[in-house]
Amino acid sequence: MSNRHPSGPSLVFVVAIAENGVIGRAGGLPWRLKSDLKYFRSVTLHKPILMGRKTYASIGRALDKRTNIVVTRDRAFAAPGVLVAHDLPAALAAAEGDARRRGTPEIAVIGGADLYAQLMPWAAKLLVTRVHARPEGDTLFPRIDPAKWRETERREQPAGPGDDASYTLITYERAV
Numbered sequence: 766m767s768n769r770h771p772s773g774p775s776l777v778f779v780v781a782i783a784e785n786g787v788i789g790r791a792g793g794l795p796w797r798l799k800s801d802l803k804y805f806r807s808v809t810l811h812k813p814i815l816m817g818r819k820t821y822a823s824i825g826r827a828l829d830k831r832t833n834i835v836v837t838r839d840r841a842f843a844a845p846g847v848l849v850a851h852d853l854p855a856a857l858a859a860a861e862g863d864a865r866r867r868g869t870p871e872i873a874v875i876g877g878a879d880l881y882a883q884l885m886p887w888a889a890k891l892l893v894t895r896v897h898a899r900p901e902g903d904t905l906f907p908r909i910d911p912a913k914w915r916e917t918e919r920r921e922q923p924a925g926p927g928d929d930a931s932y933t934l935i936t937y938e939r940a941v
């Protein structure tokens with residue numbers, strides 16, 4: 766990973782985080798946010814998407830019109846429509862090759878906490894849905910250090926039909 770090429774595709778995290786840092790509960794999401802799922806789709810379509818095996822399990826299927834790359838240490842793991850990688854360098858190499866073939870400059874990292882924590886040093890951009898709720902949960906996103914990340918966009922979203930809470934869409938770009 767330390768040999769990632771500076772002109773190669775950049776890593777973009779896509780993550781919904783509650784005000785208390787929670788991103789997951791009991792293997793799933795602690796809220797229902799139908800409109801945010803549409804946003805998630807729009808920012809990940811036609812890109813390679815990188816996820817941990819537990820996040821894949823919570824989704825339960827490959828997402829369409831994206832190259833699904835699942836990271837697991839389980840050599841026996843296989844699932845329809847997904848590429849399997851057994852370590853992060855292999856996952857990143859697969860994602861970079863796919864991004865080049867698709868002509869997209871971005872690889873979307875879609876979680877979960879384990880993957881976000883390991884890849885955080887290489888992330889260039891964070892697309893954060895800040896969910897205005899404080900649910901109980903067992904999975905947390907690391908604190909976004911304001912010395913390292915600069916907010917470049919912010920859009921308030923009222924709760925629509927099918928949404929448990931209002932939220933703010935925030936883009937952070939690496940400052941240093």
Ligand SMILES: NC(=O)c1ccc[n+]([C@@H]2O[C@H](COP(=O)([O-])OP(=O)(O)OC[C@H]3O[C@@H](n4cnc5c(N)ncnc54)[C@H](OP(=O)(O)O)[C@@H]3O)[C@@H](O)[C@H]2O)c1
Nearest residue numbers: 780781789792793817818819820837838876877878879880
């Ligand atoms: N709010 C959000 O935006 C959001 C987004 C994504 C997920 N989530 C939530 O987050 C939770 C899941 O997150 P999580 O942190 O528990 O799990 P995760 O990151 O999705 O998956 C962890 C698994 O990935 C594999 N893995 C991780 N690092 C690896 C490495 N370096 N090499 C090989 N394999 C590796 C291992 O799979 P094996 O055990 O198979 O070896 C590990 O158990 C769920 O509740 C989900 O709903 C929330």
